[in-house]
Structures are given as C-alpha cells and as structure tokens.
Amino acid sequence: MDSLSLARLQFAVTTVYHFFFVPLTLGLSVFVAITQTVYWRTGNETYWKMARFWGKLFAVNFAMGVVTGIVQEFQFGMNWSEYARFMGDIFGAPLAVEALLAFFLESIFLGVWIFGADKLPLWAHTGAIWLVAIGSNVSALWILVANSFMQQPVGYAIEGGRAVMTDFFALLANPNVWVQFPHVFSSGMTTAAFFVLGISAWHLLRKTENYQEVFRTSFRWSVVYGLIGVVAVMFIGHSQMQHMVRTQPMKVAAAEGLFQSEDPAGLSLFTIGSLDERKEIFSIRIPYLLSILSYNRLDGEVKGFLDLQQEYEQTYGAGVSYIPPIAINYWSFRAMVGAGMLMLALAGYAFYLIRAGKLEGAGRFLRWAPLAILLPYIANTAGWILTEVGRQPWIVFGLQRVEEAVSPNVTTGMLLFSLVGFTLIYGALMAIDVFLLRYFAVKPDHVFFKADEADPALEAVEMTF
Amino acid sequence: MIELNALWFLLIAVLFIGFFILEGFDYGVGMLLPFLGKTDRERRQIINTIGPVWDGNEVWMITAGGAMFAAFPHWYATLFSGFYLALVLMLLALILRGVAFEFRSKQPGKRWRQWWDRAIFFGSFLPALLWGVALANIVRGVPIDENMIYTGDLLTLLNPLGLLAGVVAVAAFVVHGAIFLALKTDGAVRERAEAMTKKAGPVLTVLIALLVIVGYFETDVLTTQGVVPPITAIGSGAALLATGWLVNDKRFGWGFFTMCLHIALTVITVFRGLFPRVMVSSLNPDWSLTIYNASSSEYTLQVMTVVALILVPIVLVYQGWTYWVFRKRISTGSKLEY
Structure with a gap:
C-alpha cells in the first residue's frame, strides 16, 4: 500500500474507533445529570443509585473517548500536514476553541464529579455533572463546526495558495452545522438510551436482588429518552438529507x-x-x-x-x-437507516409494554433487548462512514482533494508503524473496556460495594514493578 | 498596536508553561509510583493525589496543540509531521497512561494492577523524556528545507543535546512530583517522597548545569535573550537553588512554588531565545519557521485573540478552584476512588 492509502486507513480506523465512545459520552452525561438532578430535588435514594451506577459506566467509557481523542488532534499535523498548511487558518480555530471552551470544562468537572461527592454540597456536585454534559456536547458542536467546513466551505477566501478565514461567524452559522449537530446530539441520546435499556432489561429479566427499583426506573426513563432521541434523529436526518441534495x-x-x-x-x-x-x-x-x-x-x-x-x-x-466509492455509501446509508428504523420500532414497542403494564411478562423482549445495544453503534458508525466516504475524493469539498493533503515527508514505513501500533493498542483496549463495562453492568454490587477494593492478600505483599 | 503574531507566540509559551508545571508534577507522580508506593494501598494513595486533576492538566497540552494549529499552522504541520515517530510513541504512551488511571483499581487482581502500574510509569516517563527531546531540537535546529518540510528522521532528534534535555525533563518532573507528593500525602509515602526530593534534587542541579554548558555550545538560546546578562536563565537557576534550600528546610509549600518558578523561567528562557523563530532550520537560517512565515492570517489571529483573552482567565479560575476543593492530604486510610 502507498502512504496515501495507509494514511486514509489510519484515519478511518482511529476515527471510527474514537466515535464508538463519543456518542455514549454525549447522551449518557445528560442522562446521569438528569437522574442526579431528580435525586437532588426529591431525595429519593433510587435516583442516587441510578446516578452512581450509570455514572460509573460513564466514567469507564469517558476515559476511552479522551485518550483516543488526542490522536485525532495530532493526526492532522502528522499524516495530513499539507491539509494543515492549506486549511490551518480556518480549521485550527474551532479546534482551539473546542479545547478552551469545552474540553477543559468536561475534563476538569468530571474529576470534580468523580472525586467530589463527599467534598461538595449536593447542588454543586450536581452542577459538576451538568458542566460535564454541557462540556461534552459543546465539544461535539465545535468539532462539527470544523467538520462542516470540510463538507460545505463558508466564510473563506483563497489567498496565496491557502484558504483563509474571512468570517468566523459564517463558520459557526454554517447551515451544515445546524443539521449535523442536532443529528449527532440526538444520536447520542439514542445511544445512551439503548445502552441503559439493554442493561436494565438484563436485570429486570433476572430480577437482580436489591436493584429492581433502580432498573425499573432506568428502563422507563431510557424508553422515553430513546423515543425522543430516535424520533429526533430521524426528522433531523431527513432535513440533513434535503440539505445534502442541495450542497453535496x-x-x-x-x-x-x-x-x-x-x-x-x-x-x-x-x-x-x-x-x-x-x-x-x-x-x-x-x-x-x-x-x-x-x-x-x-x-x-x-x-x-x-x-x-x-x-x-x-x-x-x-x-x-x-x-466516491458507491457500494460503501449505498450500504452504509442503508445500515444507518435500517438500524434507526429498528430502534424506533423497539422503543415504540417498549413504550407500549410499559403503558399496558405488560413489562414483567415480556420475557422474550427483555431477553433480546441487551443485543439492541449494538444498534446505535451500527447506525453511528455507518452514518460517519457515509458522511466522510461520501465526500471523497475531496478532503475539503471543492477546495482540496485527499491526495493533495497527505504529509509529503512521512514514509510508508512510518505510517505502517503507527497504524499497527494504534490498531494493536486499540484492539486490546476494546477488549478490556468491554470486559470492565460488563463487570460493572451485570453486577451492580461491584459499583456500590468494594468494587475498588483489592484482594485482601494483595495488601500484605509488596507490589513489585 | 499590539503585534498579534508576537502575542500568540507569547500565548503558546504560556500554554506550555501551564502544561509543564501541571502535567509536570503528574508525570513525576506517575514515574515515582513504583518507587514510593510499596503496597497496593500506598500506590492507590499516590494515584489518588492526582486522580481528580490529571485529565484537566493534560488539556493544557491539547490546547497548546490546538493553539499552534490555529495561530501557526505551518509550525503545527512541520513539527507534527517531522517529529512523527516520537509523537507516535508519545501518543501510545499517553493512551495507556490515561486509561491506566481509570482502569487500574477497578479490578482486584494483582497482575491486573501491576500491568496498569507499568503503564502509568512508562506512560509518564516516555512523554516527559520526549517533550525534553522535542523542545531541545526545536531550538537547536533540525533539517527543514525551503518548503518548510522536515527532512530528518527519528535519529536526527536523538543527538546529545536532545537526549540530555530529555533526561533533564525527566529529572525535573521527578523532583516536581516528589515535592507535590510530600505536600499531598501522609504517612510512609510522605516520608519517602521527602527523602526523594533530597536525592533527586542534587542530580537535577548537576544535569541542569550540564545542559546550560552543552546548550551554550549547541544553540544560540543564551546569546539571543535580548538582555545581558540573561535574567530569566539566572532566575531559573536561582529558583532551583532556592528549591533545594527550602526542601532541605522541609518547607515544601514554598519549595513547590519555587520549583514552578524554575520550570516557568526555563520555558521562558527557551522561548525568548527562540523568538521570533518557532523552529530553527539547521540547513539554512533563512528557512527557519518564524512567527511571520508560519502564522495564520491577521483576521484569524484577531478572532483567536478575543477567544483566548476571554476563556483562558475563566479556565484558570475554575481549574484553580478544583485544586482548592481537593487540597487535603491523602492517606492510606482515605476514601480512594482510583
């Protein structure tokens, strides 16, 4: 493979992987913030347990999103230096704003939320998780401002062989942002909803002791949250398509x-x-x-x-x-819409079960619901593949092609080394991440009791390096 | 009128100062973990001193990268594509380090925890070393051609000055981390951290002296300060000696302050010596990247200036507040999240 193909493959691998974690962060942060707010207002312990249980899974997922996000920022300079030179005047700005406005906010206040439960009054602790939720979603907004320029360049001029910004507010007001961001936001809601729904169904079926109330409430909330999310995602997806007919x-x-x-x-x-x-x-x-x-x-x-x-x-x-590659676009579009339709049907059916009071008897639904956690992941991944592959051969629509953007001095050997390095480490971490999520998800006691306590035998022995 | 190119050079220097001061001690804590924490509970005590803050500290680096991209795209492009393999290694290290903090104590097994402890050690050691190497090479000069393209490889960076600067960065962060732990822990770990400051401090002082000598012959940093004598360099040395004296006197609070000052003044000296260049070309001085030929347009710099001047103070306030919230010492008996 030549360096262009390797750089593209690396971007595909690292970006798709990064976006496995992002939507859950976007949607679950808001979900946890809502549950904790209800606890703050009502004092009902069930909501506190919900916030802590889903918050634990949120934190595990968040860490993966953070560390894979650093690669994204560095990659534009490492593999796509000609893109960085041509587009830096415009593209760098939203990334820098994202870091200053959002990334600091979510990172710092997640630390406050995880470690500050007994150091802050409840209202302030609740405020911290809201700031995490706001930070995460504002972060997504600015990344999409940057991405939207690649789809639909606005507010720029070409001067001296590079694109320069002429209107910062045009970048922010780019119509593409305002179909893309709501789509991503509501798909985040949907992802979190099916994550909560699947795990709650697992426990409702098994009647997990001491946590029935937690998971019954979680299930009900996730169905409503998911219905709002999936209906919104479809309506917005529809206007996004109409926007695309005109612009791409x-x-x-x-x-x-x-x-x-x-x-x-x-x-x-x-x-x-x-x-x-x-x-x-x-x-x-x-x-x-x-x-x-x-x-x-x-x-x-x-x-x-x-x-x-x-x-x-x-x-x-x-x-x-x-x-662009037709088959990839054709099938990723159908995968996304198909998964979306299925989620709509499942959320609708679950809503009916709750309204009709038939949830307890719905063994088959509860048995299969955990598998539905995969659906939003399929839709999210396919959606981004459509968005990015569908823009080919352009890296910035109409202005620069992908082959013109690659770093001239980065060799295939170097690219191969980094590709193999990232792929191996990402593969191993995926296995570990799923293992840990499952460890907490199937046994809530791990969250509430001694989850973090070491083997007592461990305390006696000295740790070696 | 303020010249925005110079202002942005200054702002990026500020971001690097923030990064080296904040992430500096948490890299140090990570490197000291296997040496100061003898039991699992002690290791957790050590990790929990930086548990709530390490992620926010790391954002300083990410913001510095974003700011370089926005204000000096050619600097970002040349540096990141040029120092490619060094950055790949740094990224792999940072990925492992980040998840290690989060995952380490979420399983009881001994082997599980040992592996993550190794990840924390190497994930802290490697970036510390590589940032030292990178910064030294930026000022020493690397092969950059007339099209701003780096034509060297990884071995180009591993010259004596680069390696020495890497070791200095590691030593400085170890001292910084040890002082931080002396302030933030109790019990056996605190005693070991205090002892470590006395062992590592003199080593750092000797290394810094060596770096000044090698740096004098290998770079023009000390002769391009614009003032004679170079006051920030002298101030940096004085701050380091003051740290040694304060630490010996067990005044770790003030010692931490002077160590921050030492790091800040060192970064200022390096950036002042670099100015108005941002990356020196060893092939031809005219091919060096400067704050003029590497910069964004005037308009983008204006927009980013407004953004930065509003947001940076706000970030400083709430990040400072979190250090106040988590100001208490941590003992092995504390409730530990990580």
Missing part, C-alpha cells in the same frame, strides 16, 4: 446508487450496478419516494453520479473521478 448531490447519488439523474426519482431498495460499464444492472425502486424525501413533493430532479461527474469535470477539471 454527489454524496446523495452515491448513497442512493443513482447512476442517471431522475425526475421524479424513486428510492432504491436494492440496486446492483456495474461501475465499469457505468450502468445499473438491477434495481428495485419505490417510485417518487426519493423526490418526496428530497423536496417534500412528488417531483424534483435528483442527480445521478454519472451526470454529476460530467458537471464536476467542467467545474473542477477533467481527469479526476469525483465519484
């Missing part, structure tokens, strides 16, 4: 496997095509539906990628394929 039609065409422009356009359920012969071989489509989804009306042209290629050759120059 190539991504839409790739996600839909749409070879030729159509008006009205049908929504593909299953398409096989040949890129070599540049034509569709077989396709099942629901007529009109893509036009309806794109414009909220029966007609309206949705452009195909072959037509867009010709259009882009006129604008950006011939001799380059402007078509």
